[in-house]
Amino acid sequence: xxxxxxxxxxxxxxxxxxxxxxxxxxxxxxxxxxxxxxxxxxxxxxxxxxxxxxxxxxxxxxxxxxxxxxxxxxxxxxxxxxxxxxxxxxxxxxxxxxxxxxxxxxxxxxxxxxxxxxxxxxxxxxxxxxxxxxxxxxxxxxxxxxxxxxxxxxxxxxxxxxxxxxxxxxxxxxxxxxxxxxx
Amino acid sequence: xxxxxxxxxxxxxxxxxxxxxxxxxxxxxxxxxxxxxxxxxxxxxxxxxxxxxxxxxxxxxxxxxxxxxxxxxxxxxxxxxxxxxxxxxxxxxxxxxxxxxxxxxxxxxxxxxxxxxxxxxxxxxxxxxxxxxxxxxxxxxxxxxxxxxxxxxxxxxxxxxxxxxxxxxxxxxxxxxxxxxxxx
Numbered sequence: 001x002x003x004x005x006x007x008x009x010x011x012x013x014x015x016x017x018x019x020x021x022x023x024x025x026x027x028x029x030x031x032x033x034x035x036x037x038x039x040x041x042x043x044x045x046x047x048x049x050x051x052x053x054x055x056x057x058x059x060x061x062x063x064x065x066x067x068x069x070x071x072x073x074x075x076x077x078x079x080x081x082x083x084x085x086x087x088x089x090x091x092x093x094x095x096x097x098x099x100x101x102x103x104x105x106x107x108x109x110x111x112x113x114x115x116x117x118x119x120x121x122x123x124x125x126x127x128x129x130x131x132x133x134x135x136x137x138x139x140x141x142x143x144x145x146x147x148x149x150x151x152x153x154x155x156x157x158x159x160x161x162x163x164x165x166x167x168x169x170x171x172x173x174x175x176x177x178x179x180x181x182x183x
Numbered sequence: 184x185x186x187x188x189x190x191x192x193x194x195x196x197x198x199x200x201x202x203x204x205x206x207x208x209x210x211x212x213x214x215x216x217x218x219x220x221x222x223x224x225x226x227x228x229x230x231x232x233x234x235x236x237x238x239x240x241x242x243x244x245x246x247x248x249x250x251x252x253x254x255x256x257x258x259x260x261x262x263x264x265x266x267x268x269x270x271x272x273x274x275x276x277x278x279x280x281x282x283x284x285x286x287x288x289x290x291x292x293x294x295x296x297x298x299x300x301x302x303x304x305x306x307x308x309x310x311x312x313x314x315x316x317x318x319x320x321x322x323x324x325x326x327x328x329x330x331x332x333x334x335x336x337x338x339x340x341x342x343x344x345x346x347x348x349x350x351x352x353x354x355x356x357x358x359x360x361x362x363x364x365x366x367x
Contacts, residue, residue: 086319103310
């Protein structure tokens, strides 16, 4: 692989996009503006009684509304978690801030919105990048070895240890009288 | 330990050694591609700094060389002279070269071409849709599409050997460049 660059702004955008509570995200960002802080303070003071544990964003009478996550977005998130970012090391599309991963999430969203099933969208990416693009290999054929071998080794190892432990704990049989006399 | 036990231990250990040998002799950075042998995904893309579009369908029955590049990509700078030489060799022939600008601004792409030379049109790929269609994993990546409209070559490395590249194009023209072994 060669240069697989992505702009630093992409990472920032992705971090903000991933934040589920906009106020929290805004406050977390270094250098939050005084306006943002004022809004957060106003929300905290106006909505919730003293000592309330409820998040100010969810309290009644808030100015800020957190949009409900649609089923489509839930499906996009779920499917993006199962597909590998092709320019990263071991990250899923969902976790990657790279621009290509964002574009690929866009394709996932487009295809799901067009009525394709999750399996059909997965098959599209597999047809391009091969099964490598799946974060978890399909449980079929040779891939089953990945799931079965660890169990085989675990139980095989445990059986071997038990067998050896029994051998060591069993006292050696006394030599037969006749054999002892013959020597 | 008698010879039977040795044989059993050897037989049990062999698959693991084979598995390790297989895993440790592969380049973990080499991403598998399944493009060679597939029908080339169709596209209609705008030409960089021109009021024109190019469609793959326009070149049915001809050979197309597609090179994805970006101005921020250092290896693209290395391979560009080789691509220019190959393109000039096939000027006015049935082999058509196109660059596809990958995640770059038009200004930066044009400045890069002004600096390094422009021997063939470069296309814009909004939203990287064509890049994903071609299973791109970075830049530079080069594809050869044969007369039947199939991808017969895909390299996710810079093209640095002009003679070898010409051979590959000639094989694609003759229809002898199969998908087997063409990917690297």
